[in-house]
Amino acid sequence: MNEKTKLPRVAKGKKPKYLDDGSIDNLMAMIMTLTQEISVLRDRIDTLERMLEEKEIISTKEFDDFVPSDDLEMMRKDRRHELLERVLLPIKKELE
C-alpha cells in the first residue's frame, strides 16, 4: 500500500486572494469541505438505513445500544485522520 502512486491535488498557477488577507479564503474552503463531508455522511447513513429497512435487519434501538470493538475504534481513528487531512488541506497548501 505504501508503494501506491499519490496523485497531485493542488493545481499549478496563480492563486488569487479574494477576501481580506487570504485567511478568510482558507476558512471558506474549510467550511465548504466540511459541508461536503456532512453531506457525504448523511447520504451514507441514508443508504444504510434504507438497506436495513429493506432487509428488516436492525431496529433503531440496536443502533443506540451499539458499543464499538477496539479494532473498530482504530478504524474510526484512521477515518477521522483522513477527514482532518481533507479539511485542513487549505492550510497545508498555504505552508507548501
Next chain:
Amino acid sequence: MSKQKHSMQPKPSHDESVRQDFVTDLRAYLTDEIYSLITPYYEKKIEPDFIQANERKPEDKSEVKSLMLNDRGYQSWSLLQRLSQQMMFTSVIDTVERNLDTMIDDLDNHQSIGSLDIDESLDIPRYLTAYDIHQQPGGYHNENIEKDISAGAVYDISLPIYSRNAMGEENDLLAQAIIRYIDDHLKTFQPQEIMDMGCGIGNSTLPFSKKYPDSKVIGVDVALPCLRYAHARANALGVEAHFSQQNVEKTSYDPESFDLVTSTLLLHETSHDAVPKIIQECFRLLKPGGWMIHLDVYPFHKKEDDPLYDFLKDWEVINNNENFSGALRNMNMRKIIEDAGFSSETVEFTSAEAAAKYSKGYTGDFYLKLPVYLAQKPNN
C-alpha cells in the same frame, strides 16, 4: 450516485460518489442561486455608488473589475466558484488514485480496436506546462507513474460534474454540435479522413467515427495520459479511432491528407504564437475542398457594449487558469484564417448548437450554443 459509463472508467465508492454529487449540486446552486444575483446586485448597488461619485457609468471592463474585486459580495461568489472547481478535482482524484493500478493493468485488455502512436520525445508546449489548465492538478500531460492514465480518467469523471450531467452519457455534446452543423449547413459533405485536434480523452473524436462509419478518424494531442485513456476508452465503447501523440502546431501527416479537421475547446488553451500555426497546419493537412471547423467558448472579435458582461466573461481567465482565453478574443481570426490560404468567402464565424437534457436529479433542457470558426480550403 454515478454509474460507470464504460469499462475503463474507474468506479467511485459510495462516499466518493456522493462527495462528487455534492460538488455537482454545489456548482448548480452557485450558478442558479448566487451567480444569478450578481447582475441585479451590480445594477442596484455597485453602479449607482460609482455614478454618484463619478457622475458617469463605468465605461469598460477594467473599471468594472476594480469595483468588483473590492466588493465582498462578488468576491465571495468568485471564491466559492473557484473552490467548487478545486473540490471537484479533489473528490474525483480520490477515485482515480484508488483505482489507478487496476486501470493500468486493465489497459492491455483495451487495445484491440484502433491504434495509439506515442512520441516520448515530444516537447510539451509552455502554454500547457506553465500552469494547470482549469486547475486540474498536474495538468493533462504529467505522468505520475509508468503508463499513467490518471489525467484522462480525472477529466472523464469531472466533465459530468462540471456540466451538471448535460454533456451526454459519453461526454460528447460538443462534437454533436459540430456534426449537427455539418448536417444542417454542409449537407453533402461526407468526410473520409478526419482529424480531431487536441482530442484529449477522445470524447469529441469518437462521435465522428460513429457518424461516418466508413471514415478514418485520428485524434491528436500532446498529452499522453489522456491519449492512453482515449484509446482504452474507445475500446471500452467499441468505437474505432486512431490516436497519435503530436503537437497540432505541426504534425507528421502528409499534406492534403484530411477532408475534415476539427477541434473542440482547443484554441483558447493555446497561445498567441500557436493559433496561427494551428490554422496553417489545418490548411496544410486539408485536401482541396476540405473543411476546418473549430468550436470554442468565446466569440472572436466582438466588442461588448456591456462592461459588466465583458468583465464577467473574463472570470475563467483570472480565476480558473484560462490565461489565454481573454487574449484570444482580441486576435484577428479572419485575417489569420485568410492568411493561411483559406477562401475568404468560406470563412465563417457562427454558432454550433445541440440540445441535451440534464440528468441525475436535474430536470429541464440544456441548450448548448457555442461559437464555431470554419473555412474551406479552395478546390484546385
